[in-house]
Amino acid sequence: MASEIRAFDSSGTYLHKVAAKGEGPGELGEANGMILVGDTILWVQDHSKWTMIGLSPDGEELARFPMHVLSHGYIWTGTVDNLGRFWKPDAWFGKGGRYEPKDGVNEIAMRLYYKSFDTSTNTVDSVYMGDDVGMNFVQSFGTSRAHYGIPFRATRMSAVDPDGGFWQVYTSTYRVARLDQKGDTVLVVEVAMDPVPVGSDERATHIERITERGQRFQRAAEAVASLIPETKPLIQKLIVDDRGRLWVEREVDAGANPVYDVFDRAGEFWGSIKLDFKPDQFRPIRVRHGHIYAVVLDEWDVPSIVRADLPDVLR
Structure with missing residues (x-):
């Protein structure tokens, strides 16, 4: 969790502190995500207070409101549209809306939504985005339980x-649909792409992460190994840049x-770009003002920010 936000100029030189830990206006409890809107307001998700806090570039608090989706993840993944509405993915599990796994293999039926919060009217709305089925393996040890996801399973992904x-894809195919504000398909982008097999080394790495914890985890390792698919999802991420173009x-x-294909709202292909660095897989890249921004990790997992110019074809 972050307890301080700092500002730097385009050369990476430190400018000033924007926010720090505290209980007063503009101060943070436990922040785990932020987004800059229009270069004028920095929205920060403060998980400890279930609150979104809007800050000026100098750190003055401009606004705050309660989070409209009470979820917590590694990095906050919300979006702000050009009408000032906040969007956050949400899911309804099973028949009662609750995730209640049992020991062994679980198939988890989900109804997927995007929930919005309109800051001008304080109203919450949602758009149905389709169904999906997740899968995991659960093993109990006395009063504790271990949950294991299944690597390389395809899933439904949206932006x-x-x-x-919205844009949406089921990641086993390169068939990306553009949806209107009601969630209806208005355009499809389809690209031929050969399946990418799961390598034996990749499979072994995921299993070793389970077995290295001890012999009692062998059952879970064998179960997960049997459920790993033969091929990987074709799509890893969907990202929308500051010009509204889709990066696949x-x-x-x-x-x-990583390699990205870029399309405009009409589905026209602008070009592809292969990065000459590897962003941290848990922090999506940002594309703003003709640059790509990404977090990279060194051999000690120390993060730094890389800024790369877009090629002329994508400017």
């Missing part, structure tokens, strides 16, 4: 278009740098 609507991160061979 908000700031001008209205396609699956690549193990160890290779």
